[in-house]
Amino acid sequence: MNHFDYVNGTLHAEGVPVTDIAARVGTPFYCYSTATLVRHYTVFAEALAKAGLDATVCFALKANSNVAVVRTLADLGAGADVVSEGELRQALKAGVPADRIVFSGVGKTRRELEFAVAKGIMQINVESEPELELLSQVAAERGVKMPIALRVNPDVDAGTHAKITTGKKENKFGIEWTRAHEVYRKARALPGVEPVAIACHIGSQLTEIEPFSAAFRRVRDLVAMLRADGFDIRHLDLGGGLGVPYDGETPPSPDVYAQAIKAELGDLGCRVVLEPGRVLVGNAGILVSRVVYMKEGSTRTFAIVDAAMNDLVRPAMYEAFHGIDPVTQPAAGAPRQPVDVVGPVCETGDTFAKQCPLPPLAAGDLVVFRTAGAYGAAMSSTYNSRPLVPEVLVDGDRFAVVRARPSFEEMAALESLPDWLE
Numbered sequence: 001m002n003h004f005d006y007v008n009g010t011l012h013a014e015g016v017p018v019t020d021i022a023a024r025v026g027t028p029f030y031c032y033s034t035a036t037l038v039r040h041y042t043v044f045a046e047a048l049a050k051a052g053l054d055a056t057v058c059f060a061l062k063a064n065s066n067v068a069v070v071r072t073l074a075d076l077g078a079g080a081d082v083v084s085e086g087e088l089r090q091a092l093k094a095g096v097p098a099d100r101i102v103f104s105g106v107g108k109t110r111r112e113l114e115f116a117v118a119k120g121i122m123q124i125n126v127e128s129e130p131e132l133e134l135l136s137q138v139a140a141e142r143g144v145k146m147p148i149a150l151r152v153n154p155d156v157d158a159g160t161h162a163k164i165t166t167g168k169k170e171n172k173f174g175i176e177w178t179r180a181h182e183v184y185r186k187a188r189a190l191p192g193v194e195p196v197a198i199a200c201h202i203g204s205q206l207t208e209i210e211p212f213s214a215a216f217r218r219v220r221d222l223v224a225m226l227r228a229d230g231f232d233i234r235h236l237d238l239g240g241g242l243g244v245p246y247d248g249e250t251p252p253s254p255d256v257y258a259q260a261i262k263a264e265l266g267d268l269g270c271r272v273v274l275e276p277g278r279v280l281v282g283n284a285g286i287l288v289s290r291v292v293y294m295k296e297g298s299t300r301t302f303a304i305v306d307a308a309m310n311d312l313v314r315p316a317m318y319e320a321f322h323g324i325d326p327v328t329q330p331a332a333g334a335p336r337q338p339v340d341v342v343g344p345v346c347e348t349g350d351t352f353a354k355q356c357p358l359p360p361l362a363a364g365d366l367v368v369f370r371t372a373g374a375y376g377a378a379m380s381s382t383y384n385s386r387p388l389v390p391e392v393l394v395d396g397d398r399f400a401v402v403r404a405r406p407s408f409e410e411m412a413a414l415e416s417l418p419d420w421l422e
């Protein structure tokens with residue numbers, strides 16, 4: 001459910017006509033709905049509470065690190081899951097308390113570990129033995145015993161796109177399942193870390209509950225093994241991964257997800273940490289773009305729009321589907337014709353949709369790409385020297401630009417010529 005609906009034939013973001021935002025901000029732009037963010041967070045958190053779980057919801061900033069989006073979620077009580085110093089700074093800037101932040105990722109540098117330890121975050125999820133040794137050294141140098149989870153790789157197939165599957169043993173993530181106990185023992189012997197948790201995340205955009213349950217059962221086995229060996233395991237970080245409907249998928253509801261956690265792990269007396277990204281923000285965002293040209297090819301019609309793969313890379317990268325609609329509804333009964341919706345970037349892969357049935361479009365018309373709140377702006381780039389697109393947050397009948405479009409002068413100012421090329 002989201003808050004982007006037609007009113008009198010014009011798409012509105014909550015109470016604001018999308019055409020008004022386009023007139024003020026220019027295109028393309030991302031637009032987020034506060035009401036949808038609030039709704040998704042509330043439904044997710046309530047499902048966990050209803051299941052009787054002691055849970056901390058740490059929003060995965062990788063899905064959308066806009067400070068206004070993160071602040072909106074933080075105001076509702078969300079913590080944060082971060083994967084870089086930049087995301088950690090962004091979470092703190094948005095007002096997430098340090099003791100509600102977990103730090104994941106396979107390649108944390110010394111500098112990043114030092115920063116996280118200095119900020120006193122809740123937990124660092126360690127993904128390898130070299131990282132464990134470095135973190136212990138960094139923390140011990142500061143006289144700190146850092147609470148950690150080991151992220152274990154349960155070797156479970158998440159049944160999602162290969163590029164976003166993370167829990168198979170051939171993936172780079174986590175510590176191999178079979179070695180986990182041994183590495184926990186190693187952690188126990190180190191001065192700067194305290195292993196208090198297990199972390200596990202098997203992939204993103206999961207549309208079935210069973211892979212989650214299979215991973216939870218593995219976590220359960222590991223809790224038993226570690227407790228029998230005297231470890232005080234208090235937190236279970238179960239990652240993110242719950243999918244959203246892009247094209248008619250029917251992912252498990254937060255209730256079904258919470259009940260699965262309860263069924264597999266509910267009796268262990270652990271606090272559950274979750275790292276949802278997409279399910280909180282996916283449907284809370286759209287990308288709005290303008291048709292630059294309609295181009296008739298000999299075999300197909302192209303709608304060339306002013307957004308491109310650098311602004312929303314998911315279709316090019318994962319063949320992902322995003323629903324496309326005109327911002328102004330066509331007259332009832334207007335015929336639809338198949339159109340390839342493409343961007344201006346010089347790659348054939350810069351294609352948002354092939355043979356998409358759309359009503360007649362003309363240059364200047366606005367179109368909307370749906371379900372673009374997760375991994376949209378967050379994955380954008382300046383390829384083809386295109387400025388990052390602005391982001392707008394709507395709340396009721398007001399809106400604000402929450403990330404400005406940089407000017408070409410600002411982009412140019414980041415570069416310089418070495419003296420031998422002056």
Ligand SMILES: Cc1ncc(COP(=O)(O)O)c(C=O)c1O
Nearest residue numbers: 060204205240241275276277278
């Ligand atoms: C460790 C970790 N946590 C959380 C997430 C968020 O995942 P999602 O957006 O699918 O909920 C990811 C991305 O898949 C991740 O790698």
Ligand SMILES: N[C@@H](CCCC[NH3+])C(=O)O
Nearest residue numbers: 062164204205314374375
């Ligand atoms: N970027 C991916 C999700 C990656 C999840 C990160 N662990 C997507 O757009 O679907």
